[in-house]
Amino acid sequence: MTMPASQGQKLPLVIVTYREIYAWIARLDKNEEAMFEKYSAVVRLSEADMKAIGVNRGAKVKLSNEVGSVVVRAQLDSKCPKGFAFMPMSRIPNQLTSYQPGKLPNFKWIEVSAEAVLEDVPKPAVP
Amino acid sequence: MPKKDKMQPLQLYRYLPRSNCKKCGVPSCLAFAFGLISREKKPEDCPDMLKDEYRPSLDLLKEYFGEGAQVEKTGLLIDKDKCTGCGDCVIACQKCQGTIMFGTGTILPRDVPDVYKIVDGIVDVKHWESCKRCADRPEMCRVCEERCPTGALELVK
Amino acid sequence: MASTATTVCTACSCLCDDIGLQLEDDIIRRVENACRKGSSSLYGARFEQRRSRHLVEGREVGADEAIDRAAAELSRARRPLIFGLDNSSLEAQGAGIELARRLRCVIDDTSSFCQGNLVGQILSGALPSCTLPEVKTSDLILYWGANPHHSHPRHLSKFTIYAHPDYTELGAVRRVTLAAVEVRESETSSVCHRVFRILPRADRDLISAIGKGMAGQETSADGKRVVDLFRKAKFTVIFAGLGLTYSLDNDYLPFIEMVKQLSSWGRVAVIPMVGHYNMRGFNQSLHKAAGHVNKVSFADGVSSGDQFSFLEQVRNRSFDCLMVIGSDPFASLPKSVSSALEGIPRIVIDPYQSATSEGSTVVIGSAVTGVEAAGTAVRMDGAEVKLLPPLAPSRPGDEEILRRVMEKVSR
Ligand code: SF4
Numbered sequence: 001m002t003m004p005a006s007q008g009q010k011l012p013l014v015i016v017t018y019r020e021i022y023a024w025i026a027r028l029d030k031n032e033e034a035m036f037e038k039y040s041a042v043v044r045l046s047e048a049d050m051k052a053i054g055v056n057r058g059a060k061v062k063l064s065n066e067v068g069s070v071v072v073r074a075q076l077d078s079k080c081p082k083g084f085a086f087m088p089m090s091r092i093p094n095q096l097t098s099y100q101p102g103k104l105p106n107f108k109w110i111e112v113s114a115e116a117v118l119e120d121v122p123k124p125a126v127p
Numbered sequence: 128m129p130k131k132d133k134m135q136p137l138q139l140y141r142y143l144p145r146s147n148c149k150k151c152g153v154p155s156c157l158a159f160a161f162g163l164i165s166r167e168k169k170p171e172d173c174p175d176m177l178k179d180e181y182r183p184s185l186d187l188l189k190e191y192f193g194e195g196a197q198v199e200k201t202g203l204l205i206d207k208d209k210c211t212g213c214g215d216c217v218i219a220c221q222k223c224q225g226t227i228m229f230g231t232g233t234i235l236p237r238d239v240p241d242v243y244k245i246v247d248g249i250v251d252v253k254h255w256e257s258c259k260r261c262a263d264r265p266e267m268c269r270v271c272e273e274r275c276p277t278g279a280l281e282l283v284k
Numbered sequence: 285m286a287s288t289a290t291t292v293c294t295a296c297s298c299l300c301d302d303i304g305l306q307l308e309d310d311i312i313r314r315v316e317n318a319c320r321k322g323s324s325s326l327y328g329a330r331f332e333q334r335r336s337r338h339l340v341e342g343r344e345v346g347a348d349e350a351i352d353r354a355a356a357e358l359s360r361a362r363r364p365l366i367f368g369l370d371n372s373s374l375e376a377q378g379a380g381i382e383l384a385r386r387l388r389c390v391i392d393d394t395s396s397f398c399q400g401n402l403v404g405q406i407l408s409g410a411l412p413s414c415t416l417p418e419v420k421t422s423d424l425i426l427y428w429g430a431n432p433h434h435s436h437p438r439h440l441s442k443f444t445i446y447a448h449p450d451y452t453e454l455g456a457v458r459r460v461t462l463a464a465v466e467v468r469e470s471e472t473s474s475v476c477h478r479v480f481r482i483l484p485r486a487d488r489d490l491i492s493a494i495g496k497g498m499a500g501q502e503t504s505a506d507g508k509r510v511v512d513l514f515r516k517a518k519f520t521v522i523f524a525g526l527g528l529t530y531s532l533d534n535d536y537l538p539f540i541e542m543v544k545q546l547s548s549w550g551r552v553a554v555i556p557m558v559g560h561y562n563m564r565g566f567n568q569s570l571h572k573a574a575g576h577v578n579k580v581s582f583a584d585g586v587s588s589g590d591q592f593s594f595l596e597q598v599r600n601r602s603f604d605c606l607m608v609i610g611s612d613p614f615a616s617l618p619k620s621v622s623s624a625l626e627g628i629p630r631i632v633i634d635p636y637q638s639a640t641s642e643g644s645t646v647v648i649g650s651a652v653t654g655v656e657a658a659g660t661a662v663r664m665d666g667a668e669v670k671l672l673p674p675l676a677p678s679r680p681g682d683e684e685i686l687r688r689v690m691e692k693v694s695r
Contacts, residue, residue, distance in 0.1 A: 094619050105618050
């Protein structure tokens with residue numbers, strides 16, 4: 001497969017995390033663990049942003065900021081506004097979150113830059 | 128995943144060869160798309176889809192439709208992975224087929240057992256015979272599918 | 285021997301009390317009515333590989349030794365900190381608060397970065413609230429920044445729209461409306477009658493747009509639509525989720541103003557979408573005992589403030605021994621914060637192994653409250669629910685552990 005022309009571009013994004021049912025229960029049940037693995041290491045992007053980064057559905061995206069970086073799979077969210085991305089809450093986005101005194105941790109406003117990569121997506125650890 | 132991500136026949140059609148070659152046994156590619164949704168056809172049933180140029184489309188469709196779906200006799204397909212056991216369908220169905228409305232607007236309960244029950248956290252069909260689709264004069268009701276927030280319930284007929 | 289039982293689910297703060305079980309010699313064989321989350325938590329109690337054992341520095345020991353060591357660590361510490369208790373019964377929370385008082389230390393729970401402030405506003409009377417059964421008399425149900433289908437799966441079918449007597453699938457007249465304010469297309473917003481999609485962090489703008497609309501001024505299109513919806517409603521229930529809390533950054537003033545204004549049009553009630561099943565219980569217990577919902581220090585009398593929030597304490601490394609009860613800060617906090625916890629002795633009381641229990645000085649395996657241990661819990665609307673554990677306890681309960689630790693600490 002040929003890489004799209006814009007591959008390698010870094011795109012600033014704001015990540016908003018949300019709750020996934022599997023993140024709560026994965027450690028209680030073998031089946032749920034499999035579901036958690038399937039759904040947790042993903043980022044849901046708008047079509048325009050996917051194009052800008054140069055990835056297709058299911059391709060790997062590296063998200064990084066000054067606190068850390070993670071590699072996850074891209075998923076299309078047709079209703080996602082441009083410049084934002086959604087990610088299920090788990091230990092994965094927590095590699096990117098930080099905390100400013102007097103405020104809440106930025107679970108719902110994580111500024112990152114996103115780029116397409118070929119690295120492997122790590123197997124998410126059960127919460 | 129919210130249910131709106133579900134593909135409609137015309138969206139599926141875009142992934143097909145669109146040559147209407149009829150090799151799959153139906154008159155057109157659009158008819159094949161409907162066949163895919165009702166699970167009567169599999170993506171591999173289209174000989175052109177096996178060609179290299181359609182590889183990405185085939186992979187996508189295979190992933191989308193998954194393996195070994197079992198369509199029940201009312202045309203119901205339950206995706207157990209997606210179901211969160213919220214029980215919305217249980218109550219919505221109860222209020223739909225478990226009640227009768229008279230012309231005056233009065234709503235009375237009907238004496239039938241619930242169609243659905245949540246067992247081990249996932250929806251299960253307990254009483255087919257209560258479903259309006261199984262009545263003597265079947266009614267193509269879609270309430271449970273419409274109310275399912277995750278798209279785990281799909282009526283393919 | 286096969287038997288049946290009814291139990292209360294403790295996987296979320298809906299505390300569903302209609303869960304049917306089929307048991308066979310202390311093993312659950314079938315769970316009815318519970319959602320996926322609930323049934324996993326019921327089955328999970330017998331998933332031995334994931335349950336925690338009593339450990340002291342990684343070595344497996346008996347309960348007595350673990351408790352002795354925990355008490356010794358707490359006695360030795362100059363400034364211990366107690367965190368958690370959201371997944372414990374009211375009785376255990378009482379014991380935890382008493383222990384904090386005795387140790388003259390700081391006590392906090394996840395509500396300090398969750399719904400604690402909102403619960404506090406309700407307890408202090410700044411925000412009107414109602415009980416979940418009362419929701420059945422409302423005519424507008426609004427989820428604001430919440431997706432109950434993943435956090436409280438049976439919320440809609442057991443307490444709100446589908447449980448509403450006026451909700452029908454027949455006829456064209458809608459007598460109760462389900463609405464949502466959401467930033468993304470979620471499961472809940474996909475079944476709502478009305479959805480107001482906003483950008484992340486735009487909740488404040490929407491609130492001020494609503495305020496303007498109510499005052500009859502020019503406002504945004506969405507603001508106008510929400511105001512129209514409120515105007516028609518006689519009794520509105522707003523379920524406030526974490527989306528709202530985080531967007532307002534815990535500053536509820538504009539929201540309180542809005543609710544006050546709305547109350548002149550009809551009854552308005554706010555119910556927090558509390559996560560852990562007894563987080564509201566912790567807030568209420570601490571409110572009763574110390575006058576504050578969280579972030580309390582018993583060092584000189586009773587004081588409360590942001591400096592006692594768990595996050596601030598961790599950032600400043602203000603404690604020298606951490607006791608975590610039924611919580612997993614290592615998994616739920618930013619990595620950059622939780623890494624500051626390395627090197628501080630930890631005592632973990634948890635039924636399950638977790639990222640926090642790994643590498644802890646002392647781990648005390650406890651019974652799963654609600655499945656193995658009895659007690660009382662507080663539902664998200666403030667109602668007390670008595671738990672009905674269906675299984676025999678395989679480990680001591682949180683309350684028992686805390687009381688035994690308390691007997692042994694010398695202060
Ligand atoms: S909604 Fe909550 S309390 Fe009810 S069964 Fe599900 S997890 Fe348990």
